[in-house]
Amino acid sequence: LSIASDGTIYGLVRVDAGAGSIAAMTRYATDGTVSSYPVPYNTQASSLVLDENDNVSVFVHDNGVLNTYAFDGTTLTVTNSMKIAGNVRSLSCCCRNGAVYMMFKSGYTGMTGKIYKDYELLYETSADYKYNEMALDVSADGDIFYCFDRKIFRYAEGNPVQITSIDAAPSYFALNYIN
Numbered sequence: 001l002s003i004a005s006d007g008t009i010y011g012l013v014r015v016d017a018g019a020g021s022i023a024a025m026t027r028y029a030t031d032g033t034v035s036s037y038p039v040p041y042n043t044q045a046s047s048l049v050l051d052e053n054d055n056v057s058v059f060v061h062d063n064g065v066l067n068t069y070a071f072d073g074t075t076l077t078v079t080n081s082m083k084i085a086g087n088v089r090s091l092s093c094c095c096r097n098g099a100v101y102m103m104f105k106s107g108y109t110g111m112t113g114k115i116y117k118d119y120e121l122l123y124e125t126s127a128d129y130k131y132n133e134m135a136l137d138v139s140a141d142g143d144i145f146y147c148f149d150r151k152i153f154r155y156a157e158g159n160p161v162q163i164t165s166i167d168a169a170p171s172y173f174a175l176n177y178i179n
Contacts, residue, residue, distance in 0.1 A: 012046055047092060115144060
């Protein structure tokens, strides 16, 4: 879920449309209006984010392609597509300062964590992970904070630095950087 400054709530849900699974970006307006906008979806990787100007972006991996959709208030439109080989899991995205950041695991038997900025690979973790959860957020000055393998890192100037580790068994992470 993401909440815009006007109180509108945006969510991304997986639904069965009778012909297989799809994702639906749903908007819950403050006047009580609920609108739903479907996008193709057949894997476990999707993300919905708002940038600092309340622009909505939806990221969905479908049949080997990661599509980025922008929402203009009435329709979802593909603004970028990126081919990704292998499985994709734990997609986490952030839009900040006009840039798109993504983190996910991909590959076949040796899946690695990858961080992208504007669809260019910035950093790749080893395949030597134990846990599946991931999350990503970016500060106003462009530092990337991410969770991977129950550890929280700060990535800046090409260098990941571990901040802390988590001594628990979470099944999902979310990160929010507040300036």
